[in-house]
Amino acid sequence: MSTHAPTQTDPATGEELHDVRLHVNGIVHQVRLPARRLLSDALRHDLGLTGTHVGCEHGVCGACTVLLDGQPVRACLMFAVSAAGQELTTVEGLAQPDGRLGHVQQAFKECHGLQCGFCTPGFLTTITAGLRDNPDPTEDEARDMIGGNLCRCTGYQNIVKAVCRAAELGRLEPDQEDQS
Amino acid sequence: MTTKLFGQAVQRVEDDRLLRGNGQYVDDLMPGALHAAILRSPHAHARILGIDVDAVLDVDGVVAVYTHEDLDGAMAEPLPLLIPHPTLTHGRTQYALARDEINYVGEAIAMVVAVDRYVAEDAVGRIHVDYEVLPPVVGIENARDGELLVHDDVPGNRAARMEQEVGDAEAAIAAAPHRLSLDLEVERSACMPMEGRGTVARWDTDSHRMQVWTSTQTSSGVRAAVAAKLGLDLGQVDVITPDVGGGFGVKIVHPWPEELLVPMAARALGRPVKFIEDRREHFISSAHERGQVQHVDVGFDDDGRLLGLSVQFWHDNGAYTPYGLIVPIITSTQLLGPYKPANYKVVFDSLYTNTVIVTPYRGAGRPQGVYAMERTMDAIAAYLGKDRTVVRAANFIQPDEFPYDQGLLFQDGRPLIYDSGDFPASLEKLKALVGWDDFERIRDEARAEGRTVGIGLACYVEGTGVGPYEGGHVHIETSGKVKVSTGLTSQGQGHQTAFAQIVADELGVPFEDIEVVTGDTRRSPYSVGTFASRAAVMSGSAIALAARKTREKVLRIAADALETTPEDLEIVNGVVQVKGAPASRIELGTIAVLSNPLRYAFDEASKAATQFAVGDPTKPPVADDDEPGLEGKDFYSPLRSTFANGMHAVVVETDPDTAEITILRYAVVHDCGNLINPLIVEGQIHGGVAQGVGGALYERMAYNEHGQLENASFMDFLMPYVSEVPKHIEIDHIETPSPLNPLGLKGAGEAGVIPSAAVFASAIEDAEGFSITSMPISPSELFALRLHHEQKLQEGPHA
Ligand code: FES
Ligand code: FES
Numbered sequence: 015m016s017t018h019a020p021t022q023t024d025p026a027t028g029e030e031l032h033d034v035r036l037h038v039n040g041i042v043h044q045v046r047l048p049a050r051r052l053l054s055d056a057l058r059h060d061l062g063l064t065g066t067h068v069g070c071e072h073g074v075c076g077a078c079t080v081l082l083d084g085q086p087v088r089a090c091l092m093f094a095v096s097a098a099g100q101e102l103t104t105v106e107g108l109a110q111p112d113g114r115l116g117h118v119q120q121a122f123k124e125c126h127g128l129q130c131g132f133c134t135p136g137f138l139t140t141i142t143a144g145l146r147d148n149p150d151p152t153e154d155e156a157r158d159m160i161g162g163n164l165c166r167c168t169g170y171q172n173i174v175k176a177v178c179r180a181a182e183l184g185r186l187e188p189d190q191e192d193q194s
Numbered sequence: 195m196t197t198k199l200f201g202q203a204v205q206r207v208e209d210d211r212l213l214r215g216n217g218q219y220v221d222d223l224m225p226g227a228l229h230a231a232i233l234r235s236p237h238a239h240a241r242i243l244g245i246d247v248d249a250v251l252d253v254d255g256v257v258a259v260y261t262h263e264d265l266d267g268a269m270a271e272p273l274p275l276l277i278p279h280p281t282l283t284h285g286r287t288q289y290a291l292a293r294d295e296i297n298y299v300g301e302a303i304a305m306v307v308a309v310d311r312y313v314a315e316d317a318v319g320r321i322h323v324d325y326e327v328l329p330p331v332v333g334i335e336n337a338r339d340g341e342l343l344v345h346d347d348v349p350g351n352r353a354a355r356m357e358q359e360v361g362d363a364e365a366a367i368a369a370a371p372h373r374l375s376l377d378l379e380v381e382r383s384a385c386m387p388m389e390g391r392g393t394v395a396r397w398d399t400d401s402h403r404m405q406v407w408t409s410t411q412t413s414s415g416v417r418a419a420v421a422a423k424l425g426l427d428l429g430q431v432d433v434i435t436p437d438v439g440g441g442f443g444v445k446i447v448h449p450w451p452e453e454l455l456v457p458m459a460a461r462a463l464g465r466p467v468k469f470i471e472d473r474r475e476h477f478i479s480s481a482h483e484r485g486q487v488q489h490v491d492v493g494f495d496d497d498g499r500l501l502g503l504s505v506q507f508w509h510d511n512g513a514y515t516p517y518g519l520i521v522p523i524i525t526s527t528q529l530l531g532p533y534k535p536a537n538y539k540v541v542f543d544s545l546y547t548n549t550v551i552v553t554p555y556r557g558a559g560r561p562q563g564v565y566a567m568e569r570t571m572d573a574i575a576a577y578l579g580k581d582r583t584v585v586r587a588a589n590f591i592q593p594d595e596f597p598y599d600q601g602l603l604f605q606d607g608r609p610l611i612y613d614s615g616d617f618p619a620s621l622e623k624l625k626a627l628v629g630w631d632d633f634e635r636i637r638d639e640a641r642a643e644g645r646t647v648g649i650g651l652a653c654y655v656e657g658t659g660v661g662p663y664e665g666g667h668v669h670i671e672t673s674g675k676v677k678v679s680t681g682l683t684s685q686g687q688g689h690q691t692a693f694a695q696i697v698a699d700e701l702g703v704p705f706e707d708i709e710v711v712t713g714d715t716r717r718s719p720y721s722v723g724t725f726a727s728r729a730a731v732m733s734g735s736a737i738a739l740a741a742r743k744t745r746e747k748v749l750r751i752a753a754d755a756l757e758t759t760p761e762d763l764e765i766v767n768g769v770v771q772v773k774g775a776p777a778s779r780i781e782l783g784t785i786a787v788l789s790n791p792l793r794y795a796f797d798e799a800s801k802a803a804t805q806f807a808v809g810d811p812t813k814p815p816v817a818d819d820d821e822p823g824l825e826g827k828d829f830y831s832p833l834r835s836t837f838a839n840g841m842h843a844v845v846v847e848t849d850p851d852t853a854e855i856t857i858l859r860y861a862v863v864h865d866c867g868n869l870i871n872p873l874i875v876e877g878q879i880h881g882g883v884a885q886g887v888g889g890a891l892y893e894r895m896a897y898n899e900h901g902q903l904e905n906a907s908f909m910d911f912l913m914p915y916v917s918e919v920p921k922h923i924e925i926d927h928i929e930t931p932s933p934l935n936p937l938g939l940k941g942a943g944e945a946g947v948i949p950s951a952a953v954f955a956s957a958i959e960d961a962e963g964f965s966i967t968s969m970p971i972s973p974s975e976l977f978a979l980r981l982h983h984e985q986k987l988q989e990g991p992h993a
Pocket of ligand 2: 127128129130131132133134164165166167168388439440686
């Protein structure tokens with residue numbers, strides 16, 4: 015499912031294109047892409063899911079983090095064609111099915127865990143996966159959970175607080191949705 | 195009355211959208227636009243002998259390529275020198291695309307526009323440029339000795355020399371009972387917002403309008419630049435600032451070359467064009483700050499009281515000076531902090547180097563100034579064997595001395611007069627917060643365990659809310675909803691929330707009914723921008739004034755309709771009612787209908803309005819001194835800046851083997867006048883402290899001797915992750931309201947970062963027992979310093 019013979023050539027650029035099925039937030043998208051199109055660019059520009067952000071394009075900042083079969087990955091370090099057939103979750107897929115904010119989102123709001131919001135989608139996806147593995151983290155474990163994501167605005171104290179708060183919300187009312 | 199929102203920790207209205215991934219940053223807009231990529235200079239200093247773009251033209255998907263030859267009119271001229279200054283005798287700016295010489299790695303040379311960024315980058319790689327490589331000037335020392343020149347016609351690489359003096363510093367120092375000299379250094383760092391720069395432009399051929407969306411801190415500034423450079427009337431250009439992913443200063447350079455090139459191409463090609471910077475480009479072609487070398491001479495008495503202070507410093511302004519001398523002027527004036535040296539002299543040289551330009555970064559010159567002053571305070575304390583807080587207290591301006599005139603001119607050309615503050619009270623709070631008086635015991639206990647700890651503090655005063663003005667516009671719709679607009683932009687500081695809090699209180703309307711728009715020149719053409727911690731002071735005040743005007747009109751019309759006087763009315767929860775007789779009431783939306791004599795029954799509100807009759811039938815429907823609509827507009831323009839202040843303290847532990855520096859405690863006392871929203875202010879402090887930790891311990895711009903920036907990626911430029919910042923920050927506020935504005939506000943955006951280099955230097959010095967004169971300090975540098983000092987001790991006093 016992950017290799018695709020080129021099927022067509024882009025008339026504008028002459029690049030070979032591949033037909034790819036991307037499963038994102040429970041929806042299947044059929045797209046035709048050059049092999050070198052980054053997953054982050056495909057999500058943003060081909061699917062219009064602009065919630066996933068690009069801060070460095072070299073795998074360090076974590077802004078582009080999405081969940082691939084539930085695991086956090088850097089969408090800027092992956093070609094879209096290699097995500098074919100796997101289940102992707104982006105920030106757009108983190109709200110509750112009834113439209114309310116998901117626990118991690120809600121916790122960020124309550125704890126002032128964001129300022130410009132640019133790094134935020136990467137934190138939200140990372141923490142979503144982190145809390146699934148460890149639903150009851152200590153403060154130090156919460157810190158570890160976000161240790162690979164950069165934020166230039168908030169100073170992190172409120173983000174750590176938000177991780178703990180999200181865990182608490184999860185205990186109060188287990189999340190209804192499990193996208194991956 | 196509705197509950198007062200001013201001062202409440204209201205959750206932000208911005209967040210829902212941003213948390214769902216529904217934010218609209220510039221790269222999220224205009225899908226399908228063409229993409230621009232820029233060819234940037236690989237050399238720090240070179241002459242361009244020729245550019246060959248032939249190989250680009252046959253790349254599939256390329257639409258256009260531009261070099262300087264393709265620019266005409268004002269676009270072919272150098273970019274504006276935004277803030278000229280009489281002492282900036284040799285100001286220089288670059289071209290939008292380099293003409294014949296390049297002066298830093300990263301300077302823009304050519305632009306390719308293609309169907310997507312991948313193709314545009316492919317094409318950029320095929321442009322061939324013939325260079326005559328010239329020797330570069332890198333670092334302040336090389337710039338200062340002036341053997342090699344950045345610009346042939348700028349002798350000594352000196353863009354400016356500026357001097358200010360109060361009293362006679364040299365004489366006072368010479369006559370003082372004690373004297374000290376210090377040589378200090380601070381490295382370059384940079385804003386590094388997580389979102390880089392970006393611009394999208396669309397030329398509307400039907401209406402002949404240019405529309406530009408750009409990640410800027412000043413939409414009105416970009417608008418003026420685009421109009422001037424592209425030969426358009428101001429009225430033909432709209433600049434809209436969507437969500438901005440952080441700025442911290444770097445997004446205020448108006449214009450960046452790309453902010454002109456993109457609209458230019460959009461007009462020429464008749465198609466929308468987008469430029470989104472990548473991270474390496476941001477490192478090598480936006481802006482840096484901080485780099486200075488300083489020399490301090492000080493004379494003082496037995497109590498540590500300053501008698502004379504003379505400071506000379508050399509400021510690295512990079513290759514060009516588009517932003518004038520703002521940064522070094524701030525250093526030279528804000529250096530004084532909460533103290534009153536009886537005699538003060540400052541001289542600085544602003545020097546060219548073949549490196550990226552220097553423009554304000556959060557704190558803007560203050561971190562360096564505070565560093566110079568606070569290092570001096572620590573040195574005096576060490577020399578006299580006094581507690582560092584005691585020496586500071588001996589020099590404080592006292593609460594009854596405000597307004598206090600420092601006798602200097604500030605960066606806005608206005609006198610440096612502090613409006614309010616209470617420094618002794620702040621110091622007491624800080625000492626309590628960090629456990630200053632208890633620290634000797636903690637130090638002893640740590641020593642007994644073989645651990646090394648140290649404590650440091652630093653104080654600052656920050657001129658915030660600089661003029662000249664900002665505006666506010668408040669419009670009440672017939673639905674009763676309130677639309678507020680201000681021209682300055684937002685980059686994550688929660689302006690929409692804070693401003694809505696102000697309007698809710700002023701108008702007595704529910705917070706949820708208020709929508710605030712920032713940074714859209716279609717709504718607010720007259721504006722300055724978001725920088726210098728001025729948003730709350732300037733736009734907050736303007737919006738309050740505009741809301742008061744609107745309120746006046748509301749009450750005037752309501753009084754007419756209810757046949758009473760405005761004084762007898764109050765607004766509660768969006769309804770105007772007679773005081774003491776709340777049954778006599780009228781909805782705000784209804785008043786909005788009544789304000790407009792066009793009485794078509796569009797909706798329920800207009801139907802409801804028919805029950806009231808307003809206006810004198812003997813006069814025209816709109817009186818001479820009135821206008822239709824329920825709106826209020828006002829501008830706030832202060833006499834001078836307001837001065838916020840604060841003090842930080844930190845406790846560090848230094849590892850005896852690895853020299854690693856760990857933060858044990860961090861405490862902040864902060865005075866930004868009245869707090870609109872403590873949640874947001876504390877968030878600003880957290881973020882500022884994190885940037886300060888980065889600047890003090892990790893971040894530097896590693897230029898090699900060829901002028902190549904060797905750490906132009908997040909892999910190598912070390913910004914703090916969660917593991918580097920203090921786990922907790924103890925914060926206490928003190929509120930000395932500014933008498934200069936209607937809400938008693940002072941700015942809060944930059945405070946967190948200003949004292950960082952100073953406070954860490956103080957604490958590390960305290961832990962290690964030898965002086966720290968160069969920041970940032972890495973473990974390996976601290977390790978080397980230890981060896982150096984051990985060696986000196988072994989060599990003995992005669993060595
Ligand atoms: S954008 Fe992917 S890690 Fe920074
Ligand atoms: S909120 Fe701005 S980068 Fe994290």
